[in-house]
Amino acid sequence: MANQGRWGRDLLMLSLLLGALFGYGLGERALWSPDEGRYAEIPREMVVSGDYITPRLNGVKYFEKPPLFYWLQSISIKLFGVNEWSLRLWTAVFAWLGCLAVYVSARRLFGRRAGLVAAVVLATSLLYYAMGRIITLDMAVSVLLSCSLLAFLWGTLEPVGPQRRVAMWAFFVFAALATLTKGLIGIVIPAMVIGSWMALVNEWRILKSMYLFSGVALFLLIAVPWHVAVSQANPEFAEFYFIHEHLQRYLTKHRAPFHKAWAFVPVLLLGLFPWTAFLVQAIHHNLPLSWRQRQQHKEAVFLILWAGLVFVFFSVSSSKLIPYILPMFPPLAILIARYLAAAWEKEDWAGIRSGYWVFLATSLLLVVVGLATAPHYVEGYSDAAKLAGSMYAVAAVLVLGALATLILGRHFGFRKAFLSMTATAVLMLIVMSGSLLLFDQSRSVKSLAGVLKPRLRPSDVVASYHAYYQDLPVYLQRRVTVVGWRGELSFGAGVEDVSSWIVDDAALWQKWNGPATVYILVDRERYEKLRARSEHKFYPLAQTDFHVLLSNKVGPTERRHSMAPHGLARFRFPYVLPDGEETREENI
Template sequence: MSRPASSLFLLAVLLFFFALGNHQLQGSTEARVAGIAMQMHLDNDWVTPRLFGEPFLEKPPLSLWLDAGAIRAFGGTPWAVRLASAFAGLFSVMLLYAMLRRFGRPEAVAWTAGILLATMASYWSNVRGVGEDALLALGVTMALLAFFQGQRHSSVGNALLFASGIAIATLSKGVLGLAMPGVVIFAYLSAETVMDKRLKLSDWLRPGLLTLLGLVPLMIWLALLYQRGGAHAVGEVLLTNSVGRFSGSFVEAGHYEPFYYYLAKLPEAFLPWNILVYLGLWHFRKSLMANRYLLFFTVWLLAQFVMLTLASSKRTVYLMSMTPAAAVIAAEYANVLFERLKAHIEAPTWLGVIARHRRGVVMSVLTVVIGSYPAAAQWALPHADRKLSFLPLTEQIQTLRASGQQVALFQANERVGGASVFYTQRVLEGLDTEAQLHEFLRASSSNVALMAGAHEPAAPLKVLKTMKVGRQAYYFVTL
């Protein structure tokens, strides 16, 4: 491994793994996914993901398999269930560096793209969290970089890398994992066809055939799922939770935002390197016809942005698969600025001072940015546990159970349902209706129900204890 590659690897390890288990599960996604992975481990059922005892078929189970495997190997800790995402981020950064070098880009540009990707705030936070989005980004990155390299020099290695990327992306997010690289490939090949004024059928057939190969793992899991849950279960994965989210027909999914949602998020999408990304897109706009390399990464950004904008369900985390392309555009433009500074070395102005010390200035900026992330991991995120952690809530459940009381969850949301399974390592009884709630509480004076609400429950319910996670209040009640 070369010196730049080694330094990039070590910095990425520091950014993604330092203090990875220093805080508890926070937010709905971490609690939900960790809970599903814990139940998969407890039930030893690797086909049907379950949340709080019920089938949860919003997404294929690659991230859950990895998280459940980590629980089995290292124990049920937040650190264990974050490992898969952290490794996905590390692999994405190193793959981006390696492929840029294969594209013929200088070491400095490839290294810069890698470190800019690793230090994008949204990317860093998602890579260090429990979920499937880091794996989706890895799969999309593998597929698209292999596709572009295959356009230049087709090889068995590129074909396998492409198919592996499709497999990872689709096993992480289903149809979306196919659409995210697919829309870029379609747009890029269409642009090439128009610019070259001829259709190269082989360029279209190659990714299509390799995509079929990459879909084999997903098809195997769907076949097993069909044996367990029938056509309804398969349809829920492929149609309800994928097509339904895009069209808006799956109302329960939520996250519905106006079409301009992502436009409003652009000022924070690629922080702290936003200005380099957007100025780079503007600067390179006239050279795209002659530079297929820049064209490809521009299309990567724009095609995915348009597709996500057209979707009904919107979240900022969905922009994560665009970040490698953004990092490349930012790195290339940073290289342009760095070269321009050389012309001002002799200038007596402040620009000349910067030009003469340009390497020191760049290293100082990177040092401050890189250093801020371990500091946040060490101090800021654990501090947020005071308000966002589900651990105190589940510890109270454990305390009640240890004293001989039975605890059930009334209309448990995904957050508390997942967190309770993860931390207690058991599936508590669930109560869905008011009648079930009162029947459970009347059955024994030692029975306690946990319920969420905007207001304190009214009589005849008696509140034993009130706790808050974020803005949500939870009540331990009895009769």
């Protein structure tokens, strides 16, 4: 009974602390393009249209991903409206659930201390924390895959009976939900990890007690209906989704540097920071000493295989994005936690001592590289001084925290050093998260949408020029015209008539010179080119350091003196002079 009470206290404490960590400032930053705009707009359109079968992006069919995350986002929109907090809520919830799942599983495998440390390590790893605050599918699928594999591992520890059945059913359910979130990796990764583990430790007999018939039935019951429904409604779906989005995307070669086979090595090392300092020691600690001993370390072997195979699978893939290796972070957190828990009561482990120095050296390296490259990242920003100030603040936190960890570890033992390292990581993440607000004007058009939305009438045309600003339709809560760009809308634009809002330059200028009021959002470089060589009249309404909002009409608002909202330069108003004279711009 006392043990159950401690489980409850731990879960309550972790739930509150993790909720505060992932929830703090969740809605402060604007939606960033492309990912956050995309994964907010699709569910918004579902809510507006009532069609939860066929995903659409800016009114165009969008079959790149299954709909589970969109459905969850739709619930959030209905409950809390369209805002940054509600749209990021589910990503934070999944990050929170992932840490709790790691705690429960690590405690079941290696004890209470390992469970608590595993939750801390996972929550404060740089990439995991960051992805818990960005609207993408990666956190959701990572947590669902992790829950699936952890449920399977838990099930192998239970005798045949009700508890094993529930655990194995949970494995199939979570795998199905992962499949409904990001496609066939919900099947491929669990099958790859479990099959390799069974072969390595010669545990094929588990197949007889996995409740395969009922488990597969559960999987199909959850994963299949939407795939059937969307295929019936859209005959073109199956070929694009299964062939193009899965097979061809995995195999098609890219020449970009990030698509090299080693690309995920720096992602892993930086993404696991600061706990990278103990990664090598943890792997060595958990590896069986000999081939024969693998049977006595089956759980550790499973976790190592899980992390390693995910890394290899995505490294071999021709399609690589930074968050793809996120599913390897939960098993690595458990492995590191097992090592750190074993060192908790020890006076002096060489691996722990070396970890302090690695943490300090890595922190110094990051500070030097960060400050050296700072001019590149702040180029073009009017508030570059604030950005530089945030970088100096992060640098101070890292250096002072790493020094404190080293001193405390050497003089007061590992417990104090662990607390110092955790505090350093939390403070670093909070300062970095707060500084991201300063990048809003380059990654979002929220401020310009705020200027435009009160002016809009239903008949007005809003055009995104030679780009698709994915957050624009979210903030305007309406479809926009996309000019001279197709990108990821190409497939959907090719299977149905979208010619009224996916247009070329000629169609835009025809509307521009017509009776309707037309607004264009364009980046500053293209705006300067348009102004220099176009015969069309432009009336700039507002601008940021990176984008300009134009209109083809001048209204009474532009004739009044007005200050722009926070983050915008002053409005500019061009007076169009008679032919032969130069157009001049004047601050008003």
